[in-house]
Amino acid sequence: MSATIDTTLPTVNARIYPRGGLDVLSRDEVARLRDASTGMHDLLRRCALAVLTSGSASDDPRAARELYPDFDIQVHQQDRGVRIDLAHAPAMAFVDGEIIHGVADLLFAVVRDLAYTAIELGSGRDLESTEGITDSVFGLLRNARILHPADPNLVVCWGGHSISRDEYVYTKQVGYELGLRGLDICTGCGPGAMKGPMKGATIAHAKQRQRRSRYIGITEPGIIAAESPNPIVNHLVIMPDIEKRLEAFVRLGHGIIVFPGGVGTAEEILYLLGILLREENQGLPFPLVFTGPSASAPYFEQIDKFIRLTLGEAATSRYEIVIGDPVTVAKRMSTGIRKVRENRIAHQDSFFFNWSLKVPLEFQRPFVPSHEAMAKLDLHHGRKPHELAADLRRAFSGIVAGNVKEDGMRRIEARGPFEIHGDADMMQSLDALLRAFVDQRRMKIAGEYKPCYRVVT
Numbered sequence: 001m002s003a004t005i006d007t008t009l010p011t012v013n014a015r016i017y018p019r020g021g022l023d024v025l026s027r028d029e030v031a032r033l034r035d036a037s038t039g040m041h042d043l044l045r046r047c048a049l050a051v052l053t054s055g056s057a058s059d060d061p062r063a064a065r066e067l068y069p070d071f072d073i074q075v076h077q078q079d080r081g082v083r084i085d086l087a088h089a090p091a092m093a094f095v096d097g098e099i100i101h102g103v104a105d106l107l108f109a110v111v112r113d114l115a116y117t118a119i120e121l122g123s124g125r126d127l128e129s130t131e132g133i134t135d136s137v138f139g140l141l142r143n144a145r146i147l148h149p150a151d152p153n154l155v156v157c158w159g160g161h162s163i164s165r166d167e168y169v170y171t172k173q174v175g176y177e178l179g180l181r182g183l184d185i186c187t188g189c190g191p192g193a194m195k196g197p198m199k200g201a202t203i204a205h206a207k208q209r210q211r212r213s214r215y216i217g218i219t220e221p222g223i224i225a226a227e228s229p230n231p232i233v234n235h236l237v238i239m240p241d242i243e244k245r246l247e248a249f250v251r252l253g254h255g256i257i258v259f260p261g262g263v264g265t266a267e268e269i270l271y272l273l274g275i276l277l278r279e280e281n282q283g284l285p286f287p288l289v290f291t292g293p294s295a296s297a298p299y300f301e302q303i304d305k306f307i308r309l310t311l312g313e314a315a316t317s318r319y320e321i322v323i324g325d326p327v328t329v330a331k332r333m334s335t336g337i338r339k340v341r342e343n344r345i346a347h348q349d350s351f352f353f354n355w356s357l358k359v360p361l362e363f364q365r366p367f368v369p370s371h372e373a374m375a376k377l378d379l380h381h382g383r384k385p386h387e388l389a390a391d392l393r394r395a396f397s398g399i400v401a402g403n404v405k406e407d408g409m410r411r412i413e414a415r416g417p418f419e420i421h422g423d424a425d426m427m428q429s430l431d432a433l434l435r436a437f438v439d440q441r442r443m444k445i446a447g448e449y450k451p452c453y454r455v456v457t
Contacts, residue, residue: 010091011068016084016099018108029115030077043221044114047238048073050228051106052086052093064090064225075111084111106229109144109236116143117240133364137239137247138353144237146216146252147352152341154214155333156186156253158268159193160261160442161227167260170293170326171196174257177330179204179213183337186253189217189236190227193259198232216252220245226404241366242397246271251354254337255287257329258319260296262442263403263434267396269303271363273311274389276318280358285343287336288319291329302436309429310392311385362390369398369408371415374453379422379430395420399434402452403443409452417454424457431455 025033033044049071053064065071070088084107093103120139126132141147155178159171175185175197185201187194198215205213217233220242229236239245249256250272258269272288275281290300300321307315322329341351349356367373377391398418401408412418420430434453443449 011071011088012086012091012094012097014086014089014094014097014099016086016104016107018082018084018104018111025075025077025082025111025115026119027077029119030075030082032118033075033111033115040114040118044075044110045071045073046225047110047114047221048086048107049090050224051103051110051236052090054093054103054106054229054231064228075115082111084108102231102234106233106236110238113140113144113238116140117238121240130359130361130364133244133361134247134251134355134359137244137251140239140244141237141248141252141353144235146214146235146237149350149352152254152337152344152351153183154186154216154252154254155183155197155337156249156256157193157197157259158188158249158256158261158265159196159259160265161190161192161194162262162442163192163260164295166293166295168192168196170291170296170324171259172200173326174259174291174329175200176204177326178333179210180208181330181334182208182210183330183334184214184216186214186216186218186249188223188227188264189219189229189233190223191230193261193265194227195230195232196259197257198230202232218245218248218252222401222405222407225406242400243364243366247359247364250275250286250357250359252352253354254340255333256289257333258288258290260292260299260442262437263396263399266303266433267393267400269307270311270389270393270396273307273315273318274386274393275357275359275363277311277315277386277389278358278360284356285336285339286318286357287333287340289329289332290319290321291325292323294324297323299436299440302433306429306433310426311389315385360386360390362387363393367394367397369394369401369418370411371418374398374418374420377420377422379420379426381423381426395430399453412452417452419454419456421456427455427457431457 032040034041049064049068068088068090072087074085076083093099121136125136127136171193179201185198214235215232216235217229218237218239220239239248276286344351347356377395379391402412402418437443438449
């Protein structure tokens with residue numbers, strides 16, 4: 001790599017040659033990444049800037065572009081491989097003119113996943129059937145080289161990017177206990193509850209002399225700019241949309257831990273419960289633990305109350321709430337994953353991808369949160385729990401979009417808040433839950449939060 005340092009601004013111009021995981025690209029792939037007319041180059045630029053500002057404390061997707069308006073990235077195909085040219089890149093990604101190795105790996109992952117998505121998902125692949133979409137998720141994960149035929153040991157950790165200091169310390173303690181038991185971590189790759197478990201696990205893995213530990217971050221283009229990858233992530237995967245991101249979590253993970261969070265965490269909970277409540281998945285072992293420090297007990301009481309009201313008592317049998325006890329959380333997860341292993345062996349299912357889990361099409365189709373689509377969501381009693389869960393998930397997904405995704409933020413700025421309609425008791429409970437998220441500052445990392453939604457009762 002050769003680099004020249006700009007002495008007037010904290011930026012660097014650099015030429016980088018990827019090693020491993022991004023050995024070659026076709027001319028067609030490179031051409032698509034450079035194509036401004038399709039928006040692909042702008043997408044590449046936004047995602048690349050997010051990883052180059054890894055560790056940013058902002059959750060405004062436009063902040064990095066405003067700080068580095070002249071940043072650009074160009075990908076070139078050469079006879080001996082690939083070359084990436086960076087112009088006016090953030091200097092924080094470099095040390096003495098050399099790009100930090102971990103940041104370079106994340107940058108290569110961005111190029112790899114966007115190139116694969118542009119070609120593979122745009123080449124006639126079946127994205128209208130359950131099987132076709134699941135196969136596309138498998139293809140993206142395999143191309144990212146994170147599917148390994150090893151014993152089940154991957155714990156997915158969900159939780160908010162905007163959490164209290166006590167909650168963050170607790171996520172590290174849980175991660176530490178998981179790491180001592182040889183468990184790897186997968187999160188949404190951002191800060192807060194997505195970083196803490198990885199940080200705790202790194203110490204435990206070092207103590208246990210565990211090599212080749214996996215700290216997997218799964219994101220999507222609409223989220224990555226607002227939640228740039230934390231520095232511990234050593235395997236980054238960018239899925240094309242939130243639905244494929246969620247499916248990747250439940251196909252990859254052998255168990256899930258939920259820490260305190262906001263609307264994004266609620267969306268993830270409803271997605272998983274909606275799937276597990278389907279009859280064909282009821283006998284499938286899938287350890288699910290909600291946990292946080294003692295101060296977070298009211299948070300989970302409110303989540304539990306909302307789930308009971310909307311999805312019924314059957315939904316509560318699929319999860320366990322453990323408060324203030326990292327050791328018990330890790331033990332329950334370790335025991336649950338052993339049962340997953342036994343079940344996979346009995347049903348001849350792979351350890352590295354959960355093919356047995358049935359994910360219905362209504363959980364796979366991308367939801368575009370327009371004002372019209374949000375207003376049409378059917379949030380009423382009398383529906384099957386998994387069907388209601390699908391629409392509740394979409395409601396929370398729309399609020400996430402209005403909070404941190406650029407397209408959603410533009411819609412709110414142009415037309416005002418989304419309106420959410422439904423049965424009075426359900427809307428009152430939803431409104432109370434969302435107000436609690438606002439009061440507890442779970443919606444934004446910094447600045448005052450202006451609601452992007454209005455609950456209509």
